[in-house]
Amino acid sequence: MNKYKLLTPGPLTTSNSVKEEMLFDRCTWDDEYKAITQKIRKQLLEIAGASMKVYTTILMQGSGSFGVEAVLNSAIGEEDKLLIISNGAYGERIVKMAKCIGINYVCYSSPYDKVLEIDEIKDILNKDKAITHLAMVHCETTTGILNPIEKIANLSKEQGKILIVDAMSSFGAIPINVQNSGIDYLISSANKCIQGVPGFCFIIAKIERLLKCHGNSKSLCLDLYDQWKCMDKDGKWRFTSPTHVVAAFSKAIDELIEEGGVIARNDRYKHNNYLLRNKLKSIGFDAYIKEELQSPIITTFVFPNKEFNFIHFYSYVKERDFVLYPGKLTEIDTFRIGNIGEIYKEDIEKLCLIIQEYMEEK
Numbered sequence: 001m002n003k004y005k006l007l008t009p010g011p012l013t014t015s016n017s018v019k020e021e022m023l024f025d026r027c028t029w030d031d032e033y034k035a036i037t038q039k040i041r042k043q044l045l046e047i048a049g050a051s052m053k054v055y056t057t058i059l060m061q062g063s064g065s066f067g068v069e070a071v072l073n074s075a076i077g078e079e080d081k082l083l084i085i086s087n088g089a090y091g092e093r094i095v096k097m098a099k100c101i102g103i104n105y106v107c108y109s110s111p112y113d114k115v116l117e118i119d120e121i122k123d124i125l126n127k128d129k130a131i132t133h134l135a136m137v138h139c140e141t142t143t144g145i146l147n148p149i150e151k152i153a154n155l156s157k158e159q160g161k162i163l164i165v166d167a168m169s170s171f172g173a174i175p176i177n178v179q180n181s182g183i184d185y186l187i188s189s190a191n192k193c194i195q196g197v198p199g200f201c202f203i204i205a206k207i208e209r210l211l212k213c214h215g216n217s218k219s220l221c222l223d224l225y226d227q228w229k230c231m232d233k234d235g236k237w238r239f240t241s242p243t244h245v246v247a248a249f250s251k252a253i254d255e256l257i258e259e260g261g262v263i264a265r266n267d268r269y270k271h272n273n274y275l276l277r278n279k280l281k282s283i284g285f286d287a288y289i290k291e292e293l294q295s296p297i298i299t300t301f302v303f304p305n306k307e308f309n310f311i312h313f314y315s316y317v318k319e320r321d322f323v324l325y326p327g328k329l330t331e332i333d334t335f336r337i338g339n340i341g342e343i344y345k346e347d348i349e350k351l352c353l354i355i356q357e358y359m360e361e362k
């Protein structure tokens, strides 16, 4: 197998130094290991602009969805009602979770290429006073659209609602000040913009909210409150922790800080995304999302013509050491290219040349 670079939105291409951290087997109850967990929890709060007095970080085994489900399952009580605002597959996944858990919810959805309309959300909240919680996806990885997190957070604050943000594919690459925005729960995972490997997710939660979650969970494993109470003592995880992934993640955070933090990473991703979109446009690929709504994370491209065969295209590009992602839309033929991870300008230029050659050969 040739060693390709991932241009997918997680798992993504990680640095060798992050991978090297996994060559040593660590003990879960050892003090040095527990200190890594505590260090990560503290650093994540700093990245989020959140004070330790008001917020805490909970690390949770599993992929990102486990974190979202743990929050829904633990934060929304029997008397509560959740408004899910959705414009993509990850918003729809929240709806599926709500159904599965059996929480009281309503969904407001908008088309995949449109951002969530603040006035319409306001209208729903004004009409339905039973709504206590709001859930939204920041960057909808389905399309790459970026939702107006500040506007929705302001509205939620104004109306005294509890806000849950799936910031899976944006946290670490797009500045979010969790405390100033008044976000109550923010969920992200190890294998996205912090550039770690898959295996756990994390939740940045307002302590005041978390304290009210005791006893809400109908799941033992996805009980956010219990996970927090255990981890908060000394960094020992409740149940086996993904030790290799945690060590790699700790290194990945250090590398994010070395790069210059979220601002510098945002810059790199933005430039790569801009380069990608422009070069591909000149080759004949249109992006599905309008430029002003496009995130610097992942881009959805429309097939250039009827003859375009994604499987063939994918193999051609893979043989030349890059891996792309299929589309996630039902009504239009698309594919996606992620530009997060250990990816630089040279990689994007190389990729665009390969794609250009493919189109010329066809």
Ligand SMILES: *Cc1c(COP(=O)(O)O)cnc(C)c1O
Binding pocket: 009, 010, 063, 064, 065, 066, 090, 137, 139, 140, 141, 166, 167, 168, 169, 189
């Ligand atoms: C990656 C991602 C998730 C989590 O997906 P998993 O497959 O569970 O890791 C959730 N929401 C968004 C927006 C994502 O990009």
